[in-house]
Amino acid sequence: MNIDLQPLLLSFVLATVTTIILLIIGVPLACWIAYTRTRAKPVIEALVSMPLVLPPSVLGFYLLLAFSPQRAFGQWVEQWLNVRLVFSFTGLVIGSVIFSLPFMVQPIQSALQNLPRSLLEASRTLGKPDYVTLWRVLLPNIKPALLAGIVLSFAHTVGEFGVVLMIGGNIPGLTKVASIAIYDEVESLNYAAANFYALVLSVVSFAILLFVYVTNRRWGRAA
Amino acid sequence: MIELQLHKNLHGAGAALRLEFDLRVERHSLCALTGPSGAGKTTLLRMLAGLSDPDGGRIVVDGVIWFDAARGVKLPARQRSIGYVFQDYALFPNMSVLQNIAYGAVRGEAAWVDELLALTGLDGLQHRLPATLSGGQKQRVALARALARRPALLLLDEPLSALDAEWRAQLQATLATLHERCGLTTLLVSHDVGEVFRLARRVLVLEEGRIVKDGTPAEVFLKSRASGQLNLRAQVLAMRREDVVIILSLLVGSEIVDVIATEDDIDGMAVGDFVAISAKAFSPLIFR
Numbered sequence: 001m002n003i004d005l006q007p008l009l010l011s012f013v014l015a016t017v018t019t020i021i022l023l024i025i026g027v028p029l030a031c032w033i034a035y036t037r038t039r040a041k042p043v044i045e046a047l048v049s050m051p052l053v054l055p056p057s058v059l060g061f062y063l064l065l066a067f068s069p070q071r072a073f074g075q076w077v078e079q080w081l082n083v084r085l086v087f088s089f090t091g092l093v094i095g096s097v098i099f100s101l102p103f104m105v106q107p108i109q110s111a112l113q114n115l116p117r118s119l120l121e122a123s124r125t126l127g128k129p130d131y132v133t134l135w136r137v138l139l140p141n142i143k144p145a146l147l148a149g150i151v152l153s154f155a156h157t158v159g160e161f162g163v164v165l166m167i168g169g170n171i172p173g174l175t176k177v178a179s180i181a182i183y184d185e186v187e188s189l190n191y192a193a194a195n196f197y198a199l200v201l202s203v204v205s206f207a208i209l210l211f212v213y214v215t216n217r218r219w220g221r222a223a
Numbered sequence: 224m225i226e227l228q229l230h231k232n233l234h235g236a237g238a239a240l241r242l243e244f245d246l247r248v249e250r251h252s253l254c255a256l257t258g259p260s261g262a263g264k265t266t267l268l269r270m271l272a273g274l275s276d277p278d279g280g281r282i283v284v285d286g287v288i289w290f291d292a293a294r295g296v297k298l299p300a301r302q303r304s305i306g307y308v309f310q311d312y313a314l315f316p317n318m319s320v321l322q323n324i325a326y327g328a329v330r331g332e333a334a335w336v337d338e339l340l341a342l343t344g345l346d347g348l349q350h351r352l353p354a355t356l357s358g359g360q361k362q363r364v365a366l367a368r369a370l371a372r373r374p375a376l377l378l379l380d381e382p383l384s385a386l387d388a389e390w391r392a393q394l395q396a397t398l399a400t401l402h403e404r405c406g407l408t409t410l411l412v413s414h415d416v417g418e419v420f421r422l423a424r425r426v427l428v429l430e431e432g433r434i435v436k437d438g439t440p441a442e443v444f445l446k447s448r449a450s451g452q453l454n455l456r457a458q459v460l461a462m463r464r465e466d467v468v469i470i471l472s473l474l475v476g477s478e479i480v481d482v483i484a485t486e487d488d489i490d491g492m493a494v495g496d497f498v499a500i501s502a503k504a505f506s507p508l509i510f511r
Contacts (some may be wrong), residue, residue, distance in 0.1 A: 118313035121274050124300040125307040126327035127372050136326070140317040 003193050006173050007181035008200055014089070014177060015157040018096040019104075022153045025097075026104035027146075031134060033105065034112035035120075049102045056099065060166025063095050067167060085167075092168045092175055096157045103152040111145030112138060144216045151212045155205055224250050225376065225408065229270055229280035229290075233263070233432070242266060242432035248425075250285070253402050253409040255419040255440070258429035264412045265310075267429070268378045271410070272307050273300035285375060306369030306407075308379045312361045314353040320364050321349035327371030339367040342404070343397055359390035363397065370405055377402070377409040383418065395421055416444055453502045459494050473500065 033044060051059060067085035068074045078084055085091035115138065123133040139146065161179045168175030170184060178197050185194035225248040233240045242263045248254050256264045269275035271282060273289070276297070282290040289298045306327075314323055324345075325336050340346045343363040353361060362382055369377060379398075383391045399422055402409050413419055419426050420440045428436035428443060436443050457473035457480075464470075469484045482500065492498070 118309045118311055122309060122313040125272055125305055127301045137315050
């Protein structure tokens with residue numbers, strides 16, 4: 001049996017890149033939502049959570065329109081950054097970041113909201129600016145939520161299908177990730193290959209979740 | 224010297240409350256705030272610390288303007304020279320005792336951190352995490368941490384209320400020592416008359432957002448209460464009839480006492496009721 005490993009590799013590279021970007025933008029966003037008093041907060045929360053309820057094909061459809069070089073945004077990006085977003089890896093990363101955003105933001109936001117507010121206030125009265133408080137007091141006390149955010153974003157990106165299919169298509173080595181490859185192999189009645197991809201994804205997903213629960217249990221005992 | 228004139232509307236549980244304070248506190252004094260809950264004591268401390276925003280007024284500490292609504296000045300909490308001890312201690316769970324205290328200290332002040340550990344009797348516990356400490360130990364960490372940056376003003380929000388009597392006495396002594404040693408101006412919220420007498424030279428009684436009494440503990444507590452009568456609040460535990468009198472068993476504080484009552488006294492009274500008892504206080508027996 002000759003099975004192409006590239007779709008699996010591509011899935012994991014995409015998930016890793018997406019998760020790193022989500023960490024960088026998700027943590028500050030979650031903090032802002034957790035502590036802001038603006039009246040626009042419910043609007044922002046709803047926007048961030050949209051991908052949870054929206055069919056992936058809807059999101060993919062809008063992103064496809066936005067990324068298209070025939071339209072203003074896609075044209076602008078292509079002209080100024082020389083990057084084509086549609087049917088490209090960069091486009092997949094952007095789509096995945098938007099699609100997995102709630103999985104990073106929500107656990108962190110709710111963990112921050114559950115921390116006693118006096119921790120933040122105590123740090124302020126001790127003369128520390130808020131970024132120091134975040135790094136040394138808040139984040140170390142929500143480690144389980146950070147882990148959950150990282151793992152769920154990663155796993156969700158590995159498992160996404162609709163968005164990838166809409167904006168990435170099925171270009172081997174570029175946008176053909178494992179979940180697409182399964183669909184592709186089944187369509188051409190190559191069940192052995194489909195089975196292999198499916199099995200790898202199942203085992204990896206189980207291993208990741210097991211790791212999260214074991215770690216959380218250990219942290220729960222230590223605390 | 225702290226000078227403040229502040230007002231703020233609170234919309235808490237129940238009716239709205241308007242806080243209005245006009246207050247001067249001498250440098251290096253220890254001043255107690257007391258009064259019923261919901262009178263605005265905590266909010267007053269929080270406004271001083273910069274954790275709550277007043278609606279208007281000004282705060283000037285040692286000539287520095289911390290807050291001035293008219294001029295739009297508002298110093299953030301981290302730039303005010305304060306130590307704040309929270310009711311729930313607010314220790315950082317991820318840091319050891321030593322790290323908690325050192326967090327507040329300026330870099331290179333390790334000697335001061337060691338001194339604080341010694342002054343609060345925490346030297347043996349410095350590597351423990353807050354979750355493994357008793358209430359009294361947590362309280363001492365919170366106090367030491369609040370002093371780590373050498374603040375001019377120490378604000379304590381009912382710091383000793385959750386502790387038993389023995390811890391309280393110890394911590395009161397520590398607090399008095401630190402107040403002197405660090406040259407602090409201290410504001411202490413407390414419900415405990417004994418504590419106020421022991422620690423404070425001045426006491427402010429707050430009621431419904433206003434300062435209703437201001438003076439030495441003796442002036443505030445003794446003038447209003449010392450009437451040659453001992454007044455106690457008690458709960459009726461049992462009533463029993465013996466010959467012509469009725470014996471009432473009462474719970475006063477944590478003590479149980481039997482007193483004699485007449486038919487008229489117990490008219491309409493039931494077990495579980497709260498009553499006031501008073502006795503002449505001109506021939507008490509006093510023990511140490």
